[in-house]
Amino acid sequence: MARHDEGVVTVGRSRVGTFFANSTGIVFGLVMLFPVYWVLNTAFKPDKEVRSFTPTFWPHEFTLDNFRSALGEELFIPSMINGLIITALAVAAALVVGFLAALAIARFSFYGRRAIILVVLAVQLVPFLALLIPLFLMLQGAGLTNTLVGVALVYLVLLLPYTVWTLRGFISGIPRELDEAAMIDGCTRAQVFWRIILPLTGPGLVATSVYGFIQAWNEFIIINTLNDPKNQNLMAWLLYNQTERGTAWGPLMAGAIITSIPVVIFFLIIQRNIATGLTAGAVKG
Amino acid sequence: MYAVDSPPTPARSPQTPPAQHAKPVRRRSQREARVAWLLSLPTLVILIAMLAYPLYRMIVLSFQNMRLKELFSGATPPWAGFDQYTKALTDGVFWGVVGRTAAFTVVSVSLSVLAGLGIALLMRRVHSKVRIFMMVAMMFVWALPQLVAAQSFRWLTDSDFGVLNYVLTKLGLDYATHSWFVNPWEGWTVITVLVVWAGIPFLAISLSAGLTQVPKELLEAATVDGATPWQALRNITLPILKPLLTIVTTLSVIWNFGLFTQNWALRDGHPEPVYQTLATFSYTQAFGRSNYSYGSAIAVITVLLMLGVMIFYIRQMFKIGEVD
Numbered sequence: 248m249a250r251h252d253e254g255v256v257t258v259g260r261s262r263v264g265t266f267f268a269n270s271t272g273i274v275f276g277l278v279m280l281f282p283v284y285w286v287l288n289t290a291f292k293p294d295k296e297v298r299s300f301t302p303t304f305w306p307h308e309f310t311l312d313n314f315r316s317a318l319g320e321e322l323f324i325p326s327m328i329n330g331l332i333i334t335a336l337a338v339a340a341a342l343v344v345g346f347l348a349a350l351a352i353a354r355f356s357f358y359g360r361r362a363i364i365l366v367v368l369a370v371q372l373v374p375f376l377a378l379l380i381p382l383f384l385m386l387q388g389a390g391l392t393n394t395l396v397g398v399a400l401v402y403l404v405l406l407l408p409y410t411v412w413t414l415r416g417f418i419s420g421i422p423r424e425l426d427e428a429a430m431i432d433g434c435t436r437a438q439v440f441w442r443i444i445l446p447l448t449g450p451g452l453v454a455t456s457v458y459g460f461i462q463a464w465n466e467f468i469i470i471n472t473l474n475d476p477k478n479q480n481l482m483a484w485l486l487y488n489q490t491e492r493g494t495a496w497g498p499l500m501a502g503a504i505i506t507s508i509p510v511v512i513f514f515l516i517i518q519r520n521i522a523t524g525l526t527a528g529a530v531k532g
Numbered sequence: 533m534y535a536v537d538s539p540p541t542p543a544r545s546p547q548t549p550p551a552q553h554a555k556p557v558r559r560r561s562q563r564e565a566r567v568a569w570l571l572s573l574p575t576l577v578i579l580i581a582m583l584a585y586p587l588y589r590m591i592v593l594s595f596q597n598m599r600l601k602e603l604f605s606g607a608t609p610p611w612a613g614f615d616q617y618t619k620a621l622t623d624g625v626f627w628g629v630v631g632r633t634a635a636f637t638v639v640s641v642s643l644s645v646l647a648g649l650g651i652a653l654l655m656r657r658v659h660s661k662v663r664i665f666m667m668v669a670m671m672f673v674w675a676l677p678q679l680v681a682a683q684s685f686r687w688l689t690d691s692d693f694g695v696l697n698y699v700l701t702k703l704g705l706d707y708a709t710h711s712w713f714v715n716p717w718e719g720w721t722v723i724t725v726l727v728v729w730a731g732i733p734f735l736a737i738s739l740s741a742g743l744t745q746v747p748k749e750l751l752e753a754a755t756v757d758g759a760t761p762w763q764a765l766r767n768i769t770l771p772i773l774k775p776l777l778t779i780v781t782t783l784s785v786i787w788n789f790g791l792f793t794q795n796w797a798l799r800d801g802h803p804e805p806v807y808q809t810l811a812t813f814s815y816t817q818a819f820g821r822s823n824y825s826y827g828s829a830i831a832v833i834t835v836l837l838m839l840g841v842m843i844f845y846i847r848q849m850f851k852i853g854e855v856d
Contacts, residue, residue: 268657275651276662276669279729282684283672285695289687300708302695348575355568357561363572368849370583372842374790376811377831380818381589382582387603404582411575436567465677468792472819482679486797496687503680514675 290314290500297497313501322476322484323502330464330480333395337402338459342452344403345410350444352411353418354426371408379472386473393478398470405466406459413458417451418444457513464510481506594829600822609825616829625805626813626830630837633789633809636720641784644728645777648735653765655740667737674733682797685726689798713799716806723794723807731787735780742776743769775852782845789838810834 289297290313292306317323351357352364382401383392391397425447426439434442467482476487485506488499594616598609620626655663673681688696691711700707713719746769754764770777792811799807808816814834818827 265657265659268654269659269662272654272658272662272666275654276666279669279673279732282681282688282729283676285688286680286684298693300693300698302693302698344574344578347571351568351571355564355571357565357568359565360568363576365846366576366579368846369842370579372786372838372845373583373587374811374831374834374838376790376792376815377835378583378586378590379815380824380828380831381586381593383819384589384593384603384824385586388606400582404578407575407578465679467679468796468815482677485679485683486801494686494690496690496693499683500687503683507675507677507680510677511672511675515671518671518674 286500286503289496290504292497294497313497314505316495317498317502317505320484320488320498320502322479323481325477326479326481326484327505329395329478330482333399333402333470333480334460334463336396336399337406337463338456340399340403341406341410341459342456345407345455346414346448346452348411349414349418350440353415354423354444367408367411371412375405376468379469382469383472393474395478398473398478401469401473402463402466405469406462409462410455410459413455414448414451417448417455420451421447454517457517461510461513590828591832593825594832596825598824603822603824612825616826617833619826620829620833628805629808629810629813632806633791633811636724636791636809637785637789640724640727640731640788641781643724644731644735644784644788645781647728647732648739648780649777651732651736652739652743653769655736656743670733670737673730674737676730678730678793679797681730682726682794685722685794686798689722713804713807719798719807723791723798726794726798727788727791731784735784738780739773739776742773746772775848778848779845779852782841782848785841786838786845789841790834810837 288303288305291309291311292303293308293310293312296303296307348363348367352360352367386392386397386401389397391400421444425443429439429443430436464480465482467480467486470478470480471483471486481502485499485502488495488502593609595612595614596609597612597615601607602609651666655666658666676684688694689712691697691709696712697707697710700710712722750768751764754768759767790811791809792815795803795807795809796812803812803816810830811834814827814830816827817823817830
C-alpha cells in the first residue's frame with residue numbers, strides 16, 4: 248500500500264485520489280473566496296447592475312462611483328478619523344502599560360506571579376459585552392460617554408490582557424543568558440532593558456500593536472452604544488448606513504472595502520505570528 | 533485577543549525548566565519582587581478599575597431595578613433581591629434564548645471543527661500549489677472584519693438582488709424574491725454557514741500546523757504494518773493532535789456561545805425574538821428597553837453558564853505548558 252516517492256511517505260495514495268483531493272482543494276478555495284469576490288464585484292458596478300434581478304458576475308461597466316459616494320457621505324471621513332484617533336490612543340497606551348507587566352512576568356520570579364498570569368488569562372475570557380452595561384453607567388457618571396477618550400479607555404482594557412500575554416511570550420523568547428552576560432560586563436538592570444530587551448522585542452511590539460489595531464478598528468458595538476452618530480468609527484458607520492430606500496449596496500460594499508483594507512494588509516503581515524504562535528503553545532506538551 | 537495567539541517562545545522548552553536561573557534570583561527576591569509588582573501595577577490598576585469593578589457593579593446591578601429614571605437622576609436604584617433572576621428563570625422567552633444559543637453553539641462548533649480538521653487533512657494530500665491557493669483563500673477570509681463578512685452575507689442573501697436567490701432560481705428552484713429570514717430554520721442556516729465559513733480558516737490553519745508535528749515515520753510504520761488510513765488517523769494522528777484540538781474547540785465554544793455580530797448585522801440591528809442569542813438578548817434588554825438590571829442579570833447568568841468552559845480552557849493552557 249505504501250509507495251515511496253523521493254523519500255516522501257505516500258500513505259494510501261492513488262492517482263485518482265490525488266486528483267480528487269486537488270479538485271476538492273481548489274473548489275474549497277473558490278467557495279471560501281466567493282463572498283469576498285462578490286463584495287469587490289459589487290463595489291465596482293454601477294447601481295443599475297447592482298440593483299438588477301439578473302446579477303452580473305463581473306462589472307460589465309466598471310465604475311468608481313460607489314467609492315466616491317461612500318467617501319462623500321457626511322459621516323464617512325469623520326468616522327474614519329475618529330477610528331484612527333481612538334485606535335492610536337488605545338494601542339499606544341496598551342503597549343506602554345502592557346510591556347511593563349509583561350517584563351515583570353517574563354523576567355522576574357516573585358510571589359504572586361502565577362496569580363497575575365491567571366488574572367491576565369482569565370479576564371480575556373470574560374465576555375466583554377456583558378460588562379458593557381456597568382461600563383456604560385460608569386462612563387456616563389464620569390461624563391465620558393460620547394467622547395473619543397471614553398471609547399479609547401474601554402478599548403485599552405479590551406487590548407491590555409492580550410498585549411501583556413503576547414509581549415510576555417516575546418520577552419521570554421530572549422535568552423536570559425544575554426541579560427546575564429550583559430550584567431557581568433557591567434550593565435545595570437535598566438541598561439539591560441534599554442540595550443537588550445527593548446531592541447530585541449521590537450518585532451513583538453510591532454506584531455502586538457498591529458493586532459491591537461485590528462481589534463480596535465473592527466469594534467463597533469461598544470462605540471455604537473457609548474457614542475452619538477457623530478462620534479462613531481467606520482465599522483459602526485457600516486452597520487447603520489441605511490437610506491430610506493433600503494440599503495445602498497454599492498456604496499456599502501465600497502465602504503466595506505475601504506474599511507477592510509488596512510485590516511487585511513496588517514493581518515497578512517502578521518499572520519505568521521498568529522498561526523505559528525498557536526501551535527508553538529499547544530503542541531509543546 | 534486570546535492568549536492562544538501568543539508568539540512562540542523558542543528559548544524555552546518544558547524539558548528544561550528555568551530552575552538554574554531561579555536560584556540566584558531568589559536570593560535578591562525582596563527587591564526583585566518590589567520591582568516586579570511596581571511594573572505590574574499600572575496593568576493591575578487598569579484591570580481592577582475597568583474590569584473587576586464593572587464586574588462587581590454588574591452583579592450589584594442585577595440585584596437592583598435600574599431603569600431610565602435612575603440613569604438620568606443618578607439616584608441609587610431600588611433593591612430588587614432575586615427578582616431579576618426569578619423573572620429570567622421563569623420566563624419561557626429567556627429559556628428559549630438559552631436553548632437557541634446552546635443549540636447554535638453545538639451545531640456550529642461541531643461543523644467548524646469537523647470542517648477545519650477535514651481541510652487540514654486535505655491540505656496534506658494536495659499539490660503544493662493547491663495548498664498555497666487554499667492558504668491564501670483562507671487568509672483573506674480570516675482577515676476580513678466580522679462585520680464586513682456579515683454584511684457580505686446579508687448582501688448575498690438579499691431577497692431581491694441577492695446572488696444566492698438568483699443562482700437557486702437558475703437551478704430550477706423557485707427562489708425569486710425569497711426572504712431567507714422569514715423561516716427561522718433558514719435564517720439560522722445562513723447565520724451558521726456564515727459563522728462556520730468565517731471560523732474555518734483559524735481552525736484549518738492551526739490544525740494543519742499541528743499536523744506537521746505528527747511524525748511521518750509513525751504513519752509509515754503503521755501503514756507497513758497494514759493499518760488502513762482510517763486506523764492511522766484514529767490511532768496516531770488524532771491522539772497527537774488532541775491537546776491542540778481541545779484548545780481550538782474550547783475557544784470556538786467560547787466565541788460562538790457569545791454570538792452577537794452575525795445575527796445582529798444580518799437582522800439589521802433589530803433581531804426578532806427567534807434570532808436572539810444570550811448576548812443580543814442581554815444587550816437589547818439593557819440598551820433597547822433601558823432594563824439595565826434585567827440585562828445585567830442575564831449577563832451574569834451567561835457568565836455562569838460559560839464558567840465551566842473557561843476554567844477548562846485555563847487549566848488546559850496550564851497543562852500544555854503554555855503557562856510556566
